[in-house]
Amino acid sequence: MSIDKKIIASCIIADNTIVKNGVQVVREDTNQGVQQPRRVSSRDGMELVRDSTNQDVQSFLLSAYQQLQLNYPKFYKMDHISKLGWLAAEVLLKEEQLQDVRAEDMAIVLQNAHASLDTDVKYYETVSDIASPALFVYTLPNIVIGEISIRHKFKGENAFFVANTFDATLTAQYVGSLLDRKSATHCICGWVDVLDESYKAVLFLVANSDKGIAFTADNMRTIFNGEN
Amino acid sequence: MADVFVVADNIVSPLGVTTVDNFRQLTNLASGVQLHDDKALAPEPVYASLFGKHTTFTTDDAAYTKFEALLIASINDALQQVAISPTDKKTLLIISSTKGNIGLLETETLTDELKQRISLQSSANMVAAHFGFVNTPLIVSNACISGLLAIITGARLIQAGVYENVVVAGADVISRFIMSGFQSFQAISAEPCKPFDENRVGITLGEGAGTVVLSAKKISDTNIKVAGGATGNDANHISGPSRTGEELSYVIRQAMQEAGVSATEIDFISAHGTATIYNDEMEAKAIALAGLAHAPVNSLKGNYGHTLGAAGLIESIITMQSMKAGVVLPTPGFEQLGVSAKINVAKELQEKTLTHCLKTASGFGGCNGAIVFSKI
Known part of the structure; x- marks a missing residue:
């Protein structure tokens, strides 16, 4: 396989399930307990977390964090978007061999539909009493990029775009241009969206590589829609 | 890398409604920063550079929020300077903002419809429709580097051959949401801000809009x-x-x-x-x-x-x-x-x-x- 722009890993968190590279990695079900990872597609991968109960976003994010046996105390003070994006990045990057990637060569380019409105509403509720600086700092959508950057010491290109639905075409164009012009060698790109009780994260790890599937808008759309 | 020219621009601020007005004011050492005693903004008087309460930005302000009217006024002036067509598939509109219409949380009842109205897409789509842009506008919201990132993004998309012309417009409006947040961080200066000074103690907030038109071709007398x-x-x-x-x-x-x-x-x-x-x-x-x-x-x-x-x-x-x-x-x-x-x-x-x-x-x-x- 030739070396060109590839999607070398993906992670989806939606519907109380975490899927890496097309396979469930966590599946939680209160009736049956934690299940063994199971294959959910023809591609290699695992479903990490699945939780079939009707718990809220907050409980699911915490449950996923615990099931993945992560240890990062800052997680608890993050807002929902940052928790979601941070978890997706943990799963996306687990077991990826990135030691040789320079901090400045890892770009992060994210999108969502609701910016930081989920936290904006919570922050504004505090204003009439004592405005909360701990919430205010999360009233910007790109804070999740900051949290992922701090965790992994990534210092490369940043961008946060807002769109009604995942714009795979723009992602292919913009991230493609970052790699082509050598502004980055690797990029974490995708979607991290939360509003009230609905959420979805889909992250792609992209680089020039001989492994993975072609970095195209169509391939990203297919993975985003869970059709692979 | 191919050249990207800045072929037109506009600033709408409390100092003026064109780039020329604004630059003249700055060469005269003018400032838009004043003390504002407005309980809707902050419990105590605070320094900021704000538009007057009754400032109008377009002939059709009633149809838009202040944020949108500001963007429209700024883009309108910039587009009058060059012959580019919003209806051209090779023209993109990029909108840059940190908080857009967030002030609506302060004056309206919180409903799903309001959440939709607050979204940056609602504003961007209304602004795009006003001028007839055919491409869906691209929205950049990346904290205080948003404006620079929007210009960089526009330039990169032109250099990648995706667009020929990109209209990059940014705006933010100061309301209690933003003011209270910076105050909660103890980040607002009690006096007009003093950048790089030994007695600096914090920021002064301001509102305004800016637009640049980027092009792969030198379609104005820009240098x-x-x-x-x-x-x-x-x-x-x-x-x-x-x-x-x-x-x-x-x-x-x-x-x-x-x-x-x-x-x-x-x-x-x-x-x-x-x-x-x-x-x-x-x-x-x-x-x-x-x-x-x-x-x-x-x-x-x-x-x-x-x-x-x-x-x-x-x-x-x-x-x-x-x-x-x-x-x-x-x-x-x-x-x-x-x-x-x-x-x-x-x-x-x-x-x-x-x-x-x-x-x-x-x-x-x-x-x-x-x-x-x-x-x-």
Whole structure:
């Protein structure tokens, strides 16, 4: 396989399930307990977390964090978007061999539909009493990029775009241009969206590589829609 | 890399509604910063650069929020300067904002419809429809580097051959949401802000809009191009900048490298200069680390306040006007250098030939951005 722009890993968190590279990695079900990872597609991968109960976003994010046996105390003070994006990045990057990637060569380019409105509403509720600086700092959508950057010491290109639905075409164009012009060698790109009780994260790890599937808008759309 | 020309621009601020008005006001050392005693904004009087309560921006203000009307006024003036068509598939509109219509949370009842109305897409789509842009507008919301990132994104999409013309417009409006947040951080200065000064204690907020039209072709009498740009992250803290300035310094060097310009060739720096203790200290270190201690630096926060998602645009436009006029504008509020790196903060208006200029910005989430503008 030739070396060109590839999607070398993906992670989806939606519907109380975490899927890496097309396979469930966590599946939680209160009736049956934690299940063994199971294959959910023809591609290699695992479903990490699945939780079939009707718990809220907050409980699911915490449950996923615990099931993945992560240890990062800052997680608890993050807002929902940052928790979601941070978890997706943990799963996306687990077991990826990135030691040789320079901090400045890892770009992060994210999108969502609701910016930081989920936290904006919570922050504004505090204003009439004592405005909360701990919430205010999360009233910007790109804070999740900051949290992922701090965790992994990534210092490369940043961008946060807002769109009604995942714009795979723009992602292919913009991230493609970052790699082509050598502004980055690797990029974490995708979607991290939360509003009230609905959420979805889909992250792609992209680089020039001989492994993975072609970095195209169509391939990203297919993975985003869970059709692979 | 192919050239990207800045072919038209506009600033709508409390100082004026065209770029020319704004630049004239700045050369006269004017400032939009005033003390505002408005209980809807803050419990106590606060300094800020704000539009008057009854300012109108378009002939059709009633159909739009203030945020949208500001964008429309700014884009309208910029589009009148050049022959580009919003209906062309090769033309893109980029909107830059941090908080858009968030002020509606303060005046309206919270419903799903309101949440939809607050979304940046609602505003961007209304603005795009006003002018007839056929492509869905691209929205950049990346804290205080939004304006610079929007210009960089536009330039990159032109260079990648995706678009021929990109209209980049940014705006933010100051309401209680934003004011209370910065106050909760103890970040608002009790006096008009003092960038890089030894007595600086925090920021002054401001509102406004800026628009630049970027093009692959030199379709106006412009003599300025976007020569290089880069962004990056401190990976240090979500609300505090790097202690060393190394990360912003790296981004500056990337932008210079892309522009093919060495540090000694940079004639002037338009800094972010928010006048918080930590931002200005970090930025000064980054400027020195990048080998730019020789270049005159200014901050326009004393003129405009911190206009958030518009700041990168407004300050870039003033930088380009300075290049055209051969003038370095001073830094209102600055008296004595109060940062550890010995940078060259402009205190008075100076005449100087400016060929290559640097614009920087940094924001929450640890993000940094830099652009080099060069004369053709």
